[in-house]
Amino acid sequence: DPQDRWTAVDAYLSDLLIVQDAALAAALIDQAAAGLPAQNVSALQGQLLTLLAQMQGARRILEIGTLGGYSTLWLARALPPGGQLVTLELQPQRAALARRSLERAGLSGRVEVRVGQATDSLAQLSADGAAPFDFIFIDADKPSYTEYLTGALRLARPGTVLMVDNVVRGGCVISPESDDANVQGVRRFMAALAAEPRLTATALQTVGSKGYDGFVVARVNMAGDTILE
Numbered sequence: 001d002p003q004d005r006w007t008a009v010d011a012y013l014s015d016l017l018i019v020q021d022a023a024l025a026a027a028l029i030d031q032a033a034a035g036l037p038a039q040n041v042s043a044l045q046g047q048l049l050t051l052l053a054q055m056q057g058a059r060r061i062l063e064i065g066t067l068g069g070y071s072t073l074w075l076a077r078a079l080p081p082g083g084q085l086v087t088l089e090l091q092p093q094r095a096a097l098a099r100r101s102l103e104r105a106g107l108s109g110r111v112e113v114r115v116g117q118a119t120d121s122l123a124q125l126s127a128d129g130a131a132p133f134d135f136i137f138i139d140a141d142k143p144s145y146t147e148y149l150t151g152a153l154r155l156a157r158p159g160t161v162l163m164v165d166n167v168v169r170g171g172c173v174i175s176p177e178s179d180d181a182n183v184q185g186v187r188r189f190m191a192a193l194a195a196e197p198r199l200t201a202t203a204l205q206t207v208g209s210k211g212y213d214g215f216v217v218a219r220v221n222m223a224g225d226t227i228l229e
């Protein structure tokens with residue numbers, strides 16, 4: 001079974017490369033105990049988020065879709081002193097769980113968990129004149145991904161990096177006839193991404209303990225970027 005192999009290799013790589021601290025482990029235990037779905041990123045993917053945010057030198061990070069705050073912990077630890085992360089979550093129970101996990105990790109001072117429809121929270125942040133974010137992670141309900149991209153771009157600047165989870169969906173993303181609303185949501189998002197002249201993007205297919213899926217990585221173009229013709 002390929003899934004068993006992917007999971008075993010993820011365990012091998014995690015054992016070698018990841019220091020799974022107590023706060024991260026506790027976040028997953030509490031999330032499972034609260035009955036939340038195990039839709040968090042893997043530890044290896046979490047460390048990728050940390051690394052990419054650090055490579056970007058991100059001082060302001062936006063996350064759309066908090067769940068239990070596991071990816072939030074990985075992103076928050078990438079911040080330098082004085083950095084800030086805003087994470088958007090629809091469900092108050094999940095937001096409360098995330099706040100507890102951040103508290104336990106000593107990271108709550110640099111994170112704001114905003115409860116509500118993320119499209120509303122994004123519009124509110126824009127209306128409030130929020131400073132642009134350097135790094136944006138989209139990992140929420142798939143049917144709204146296109147609206148989240150629109151809202152995220154309003155809060156971005158030239159050079160902002162976007163990372164988007166679950167864009168392959170076990171390969172179903174290539175099925176235009178799919179009756180899965182998540183697949184259709186991702187397909188609509190991918191079309192919007194492809195049509196977005198402000199972004200340069202790629203997508204990575206991934207296998208591992210979370211199955212077969214993938215990420216989009218994109219960057220808002222900057223004046224002076226070299227354009228290939």
Ligand code: DHB
Pocket residue numbers: 039040041139140165166182
């Ligand atoms: C689902 C959502 C996720 O964010 C994820 O990483 C995996 C699965 C889902 O809604 O099925």
Ligand code: MG
Pocket residue numbers: 039040041139140165166
């Ligand atoms: Mg996800």
